[in-house]
Amino acid sequence: MSDNNIMKGGPGTGLLILSAVVLVVSFGYVMFQLMTVGHAAFNVSSKLPWGQPISTYLYFALASSGLGLIASLPLVFGFKQYYGIAKRAIFLAFIILISGMAVLALELGHTFRMLWAIPFNMQIQSAMFWMGVFYAADLLFLLWKFQKMEAGDWDSRNTKIIGIASFLGVLLASGNLALIFGMMSMRPFWYDGSLPIYFYLTAITSGMAALVFFTYLAYGFTRSNMPEKLQIVFTGGLPKLFATVLGLTILFVTVRAITGLYANNPEVYHVWADYLFASPLYILSLVFGLLLPFALMMSAKLRVNPQIQILVAVLTFGGLFAERYYFVVGGQVIPLFQGTWAWDMLQYTPSVTEWALTIMGAAMMFTLYVLGEKYFDLSAAPQLERAPRTAEPRQATA
Amino acid sequence: MAKWGMVIDLDKCTGCQACTTACAMENDTLPGESWQDVLFYNEGEYPSAQMKWLPRPCMQCEDPSCVHVCPTRATYKDEDAGGIVFVDWNKCIGCKYCMIACPYGVRFFADEQPLVEPDIRDTYPGENGQMWSPPYQNPEQDWRRGIGIQPKGVVSKCTFCYHKVSKAPEGVADLDEDDPELKEYVPACVRTCAPKARFFGDLDNPESNVNRLIADKKGARLLDHTGNRPQVYYLGAGASIPAFRPRES
Ligand code: SF4
Ligand code: SF4
Numbered sequence: 346m347s348d349n350n351i352m353k354g355g356p357g358t359g360l361l362i363l364s365a366v367v368l369v370v371s372f373g374y375v376m377f378q379l380m381t382v383g384h385a386a387f388n389v390s391s392k393l394p395w396g397q398p399i400s401t402y403l404y405f406a407l408a409s410s411g412l413g414l415i416a417s418l419p420l421v422f423g424f425k426q427y428y429g430i431a432k433r434a435i436f437l438a439f440i441i442l443i444s445g446m447a448v449l450a451l452e453l454g455h456t457f458r459m460l461w462a463i464p465f466n467m468q469i470q471s472a473m474f475w476m477g478v479f480y481a482a483d484l485l486f487l488l489w490k491f492q493k494m495e496a497g498d499w500d501s502r503n504t505k506i507i508g509i510a511s512f513l514g515v516l517l518a519s520g521n522l523a524l525i526f527g528m529m530s531m532r533p534f535w536y537d538g539s540l541p542i543y544f545y546l547t548a549i550t551s552g553m554a555a556l557v558f559f560t561y562l563a564y565g566f567t568r569s570n571m572p573e574k575l576q577i578v579f580t581g582g583l584p585k586l587f588a589t590v591l592g593l594t595i596l597f598v599t600v601r602a603i604t605g606l607y608a609n610n611p612e613v614y615h616v617w618a619d620y621l622f623a624s625p626l627y628i629l630s631l632v633f634g635l636l637l638p639f640a641l642m643m644s645a646k647l648r649v650n651p652q653i654q655i656l657v658a659v660l661t662f663g664g665l666f667a668e669r670y671y672f673v674v675g676g677q678v679i680p681l682f683q684g685t686w687a688w689d690m691l692q693y694t695p696s697v698t699e700w701a702l703t704i705m706g707a708a709m710m711f712t713l714y715v716l717g718e719k720y721f722d723l724s725a726a727p728q729l730e731r732a733p734r735t736a737e738p739r740q741a742t743a
Numbered sequence: 744m745a746k747w748g749m750v751i752d753l754d755k756c757t758g759c760q761a762c763t764t765a766c767a768m769e770n771d772t773l774p775g776e777s778w779q780d781v782l783f784y785n786e787g788e789y790p791s792a793q794m795k796w797l798p799r800p801c802m803q804c805e806d807p808s809c810v811h812v813c814p815t816r817a818t819y820k821d822e823d824a825g826g827i828v829f830v831d832w833n834k835c836i837g838c839k840y841c842m843i844a845c846p847y848g849v850r851f852f853a854d855e856q857p858l859v860e861p862d863i864r865d866t867y868p869g870e871n872g873q874m875w876s877p878p879y880q881n882p883e884q885d886w887r888r889g890i891g892i893q894p895k896g897v898v899s900k901c902t903f904c905y906h907k908v909s910k911a912p913e914g915v916a917d918l919d920e921d922d923p924e925l926k927e928y929v930p931a932c933v934r935t936c937a938p939k940a941r942f943f944g945d946l947d948n949p950e951s952n953v954n955r956l957i958a959d960k961k962g963a964r965l966l967d968h969t970g971n972r973p974q975v976y977y978l979g980a981g982a983s984i985p986a987f988r989p990r991e992s
Contacts, residue, residue, distance in 0.1 A: 383854050383895055384837075384852070384854040384855060384895070384896070385854060385855050385856045385857075387855070388856070389855065390852075390855050390856070390858075391776070391842060391848075391850065391851050391852050391853070391855065392848065394839035394842040394843060394852060395839060395843065453836050453837050453838055453896075454835065454836060454837015454838070454839075454852070454854065454895070454896025454897055454898075455835070455836045455837050455896045455897070456836075458815075458834070458835075458836050459815075459836040459838075462814075462815035462817070462834050462836055463814050463815055463836075466814075466815050466816040466834070468813060468814055468815060468816045470810075470811045470812075471811065471812050471813055471814040471840070472812065473812065473813075473814035473838060473840050474814040476814075477814065525840070529843060529844060530969070530970075531808065531844065531845070531846035531969055532843065611986045611987045611988065612986070612987060615987060615989055619989050677843075679987045680848075680987065681846065681847070681848040682782055682784065682799075682848060682984050683784060683984070683985070683987050683988070684782045684783050684784030684785075684797075684984070685780065685781070685782050685783045685784070686775075686782075686858075688990060689989060689990045690987075690989060
C-alpha cells in the first residue's frame with residue numbers, strides 16, 4: 346500500500362512535539378492550580394456545579410462513541426466499502442475517550458478514590474455507576490478490536506463477536522450518558538427521555554468530523570495522497586452520511602427549541618429565550634457550526650470537494666463543542682430558588698484553569714493521534730475481499 | 744427507631760437568621776456555605792408586592808434523589824439514625840452529581856471561590872485534611888457521617904445535628920429546647936430559634952408534637968411534586984416559592 350502518510354515523517358514529528366509541549370504545559374498549569382488554589386480555580390459553584398470540564402468530557406466521550414458507531418458500519422453491518430476507515434475510527438475512538446477521561450479525572454474532587462469507591466460500592470441505582478461500567482467496557486472492546494485488526498484478523502467469528510459487543514457497548518455507554526442528564530426531573534431543561542437519540546446523533550456528527558479531519562491531516566490535507574480505498578469512501582457514501590447526521594442533529598435541536606420556547610415552564614422557556622437565544626455565541630455556533638456545514642454537505646458538488654470537507658469538519662467540531670457546553674450549562678442557569686444568593690439567572694464563564702483543562706484534553710488527543718499514525722498503519726484494511734456469506738453468490742472465478 | 748422530622752412555622756419565623764448563625768457555629772461551616780439558611784425572596788409586584796423568607800435545611804427526604812444518583816454510596820440514608828441522609832467524606836469523590844439531583848439546593852462543595860470575602864481560609868488555612876481550621880472547633884467529628892469541618896473535594900450538608908440528636912434518650916417523642924432534660928440534644932437551629940418557629944420530633948410516634956402540628960396546622964412539604972417526600976414540614980402561609988422570573992434591569 347502506498348504510504349503518503351505525512352504523520353510518519355517530519356511534519357508528524359513536528360506536530361507531535363508541539364502537541365506534547367502543549368500537553369505538558371497545560372497539564373502542569375492545571376496541576377499547579379489544583380495544588381495551590383484547589384477547585385476554587387474553577388468558576389463553578391454549588392449553585393452551578395458542572396461547567397466546561399464536564400462539557401469537554403461529554404464532547405470527547407461522545408465523539409468517541411460516534412467514531413465507534415461509524416466503525417460499526419463495516420465491522421458489524423457489513424458495509425464493506427467502509428473498511429478503509431474502520432481502523433482509524435477505532436483508534437481515534439480509543440484515544441479520544443482516554444483524553445476525555447483524563448479531563449474528567451482532573452475535574453473530580455477525588456480522582457483516585459473513584460477507582461475503588463465506585464466498583465466496591467456497587468450503587469447500581471446511579472447512572473454514573475453505569476457510566477463507569479459501560480465506558481470501561483467500551484474502552485476494553487475498542488482496544489481488543491484494534492488489537493485484532495493489528496493482527497490482520499478482520500473477519501473471524503471472534504472478531505465479529507467483539508465487533509458486535511463493542512457496538513452494543515457504545516450504544517449503552519452514550520445512551521446512559523444521555524440519561525445522566527435526561528433522568529433529572531428536577532432539571533427540566535434536561536429532563537427528556539429522548540435524549541439518548543439526541544446524543545447518538547450528535548455523537549455520530551462529531552465522530553464524523555473527527556474522522557474526516559484526522560484522516561485528511563494524516564495525508565497532508567490532500568486527498569490524492571490517500572490510499573484508493575479511502576478516496577472512494579470520501580467521495581462515496583460518507584459525505585452523504587455526514588449530511589444526514591448533520592440534518593438530523595439540526596432537526597433535534599429545532600424540536601427541542603420549539604418545545605422549550607412554546608412551554609410556559611420558566612425553567613425551560615427562559616433557558617431558551619433568555620440564555621441560549623440571547624447569546625450571540627450560541628447563535629453563531631448554530632449558524633456556522635451546524636447550519637452552514639449542513640448546507641455545504643447538501644450540495645452534491647461541494648460535499649465531495651476536499652477543501653469543503655475539511656472546512657465542514659472543522660466547523661462542526663466547533664459547533665458541537667459549543668452545543669455541548671450550552672447543553673450542560675443551560676441545564677443549570679436557572680437557580681433552583683430565586684432569592685438570596687441568586688436574584689437572577691446564574692452567570693458562568695469558564696476560568697483559565699478550566700480552559701487549560703480543555704486544551705489539555707485536545708493536546709492529549711493530538712499527541713496520541715500522531716503516535717498512532719507513526720506506529721500503526723491506521724489505513725489498513727483487509728487484504729482480500731472475501732465473500733461475506735456463503736449464501737451470497739460467489740464472485741466469478743477464473 | 745425514630746424517624747426524625749422538623750416542622751417550621753412560617754407564620755412565626757421572623758427571618759432573623761439566628762438558625763443560620765447557630766448552624767454555622769455548630770458545624771464550623773465557611774461563611775455563606777450555610778447548611779441551613781433563610782432564603783429571602785419577593786413575590787408579586789407593586790402594589791401587592793411581598794417580601795418573604797423561608798428557612799431551608801436539608802429536607803432529609805424519605806426518597807432522596809441525592810442518594811439515588813451517588814455512584815459511590817457516599818451519600819446514604821440511614822434508617823437506623825432516624826432517616827437522616829449523610830455524606831461519607833471518606834467515600835465521596837466530588838463528582839457533584841448529588842448537587843445536580845437535589846431539588847432543594849442544600850448541598851455544598853465549598854472547595855470553590857469564597858461566597859463572602861475576604862476569604863477566611865486565608866486567615867485559618869486548613870490542617871489535617873480540613874478545608875480550614877478555625878481556632879475554636881466543635882470537637883464532634885465523624886467523617887463517615889459528614890460531621891466536622893469539611894475536607895476538600897467532597898460535598899457537605901445538614902446532618903440534623905446528628906451528633907446531638909443521637910444522644911437523646913431512646914423513644915423520646917419530641918426534642919423540645921424548653922425541656923431542661925432534653926435541650927442538649929436539640930438541633931442547633933431549633934434550639935436557638937427565638938420565636939419558637941421550629942420543632943423537632945419523631946414522625947413515627949403518633950404522640951409526638953410534630954405530628955400534631957402537621958395535622959392540626961396544615962403542614963406542607965416544599966416542592967412536593969419532586970416526589971422526594973421531605974421529612975421537613977412547613978406550617979403557615981407561603982410554603983411556596985414563586986417560579987423563576989428574569990429580572991428587568
Ligand atoms: S433535600 Fe436534597 S440533600 Fe437533602 S435529602 Fe433531599 S435530595 Fe438529599
Ligand atoms: S459528590 Fe460525593 S456524595 Fe455527591 S454524588 Fe458524587 S460521590 Fe456522591
